[in-house]
Amino acid sequence: ILNVEQSPQSLHVQEGDSTNFTCSFPSSNFYALHWYRWETAKSPEALFVMTLNGDEKKKGRISATLNTKEGYSYLYIKGSQPEDSATYLCAFRGMNSGGYQKVTFGIGTKLQVIP
Amino acid sequence: NAGVTQTPKFRILKIGQSMTLQCAQDMNHNYMYWYRQDPGMGLKLIYYSVGAGITDKGEVPNGYNVSRSTTEDFPLRLELAAPSQTSVYFCASSSGGERLAWAFFGQGTRLTVV
Numbered sequence: 001i002l003n004v005e006q007s008p009q010s011l012h013v014q015e016g017d018s019t020n021f022t023c024s025f026p027s028s029n030f031y032a033l034h035w036y037r038w039e040t041a042k043s044p045e046a047l048f049v050m051t052l053n054g055d056e057k058k059k060g061r062i063s064a065t066l067n068t069k070e071g072y073s074y075l076y077i078k079g080s081q082p083e084d085s086a087t088y089l090c091a092f093r094g095m096n097s098g099g100y101q102k103v104t105f106g107i108g109t110k111l112q113v114i115p
Numbered sequence: 116n117a118g119v120t121q122t123p124k125f126r127i128l129k130i131g132q133s134m135t136l137q138c139a140q141d142m143n144h145n146y147m148y149w150y151r152q153d154p155g156m157g158l159k160l161i162y163y164s165v166g167a168g169i170t171d172k173g174e175v176p177n178g179y180n181v182s183r184s185t186t187e188d189f190p191l192r193l194e195l196a197a198p199s200q201t202s203v204y205f206c207a208s209s210s211g212g213e214r215l216a217w218a219f220f221g222q223g224t225r226l227t228v229v
Contacts, residue, residue: 006157043205044218046218102173103163103209103218104174105157106157
């Protein structure tokens, strides 16, 4: 079983604050790292996919970085807004012994932005 | 575009009953996945498939079976339902081969076993 860990598990921030959270994953057999945004009662929606060590991706106020050598990714939200409230999932895509990709999700970081 | 369609959305089963959760995608994706999400927990992979006729176990396969006879469909079978299988089930698909391939998720099936 692959360990994909996210921290913190939950987070409350004031509107306007910037915040960040972490996803750690195995540094071997890396294929890609995904971030998803998951609102309550909906299905996860893709935010970023990153494949190269040192990758940085940005979408509006949200950005992410990737370090495959040490096995971590950071997600940053600048100037948090109430609509950013959601669970942020990371997913590690690794290659298994059969040469197939396998996707393992972290438990998620539940963000609550307080107006 | 339909994307990933799961049926049913909700179901209540009695202990020992069987049922099949349906998942269909119309994006010609090779990879399909079944996850379960328990309260306060993340998504746990039950089974996945890398193409028609090829399936493999995930982290929590016990009590479930899958088949993949076509590219479009990936049904999940519960043979003897148990209360521990009460969960929300998500099906997902991705094109798989490309590194930048997203996974698209269905809306989920909320299953209660009583």
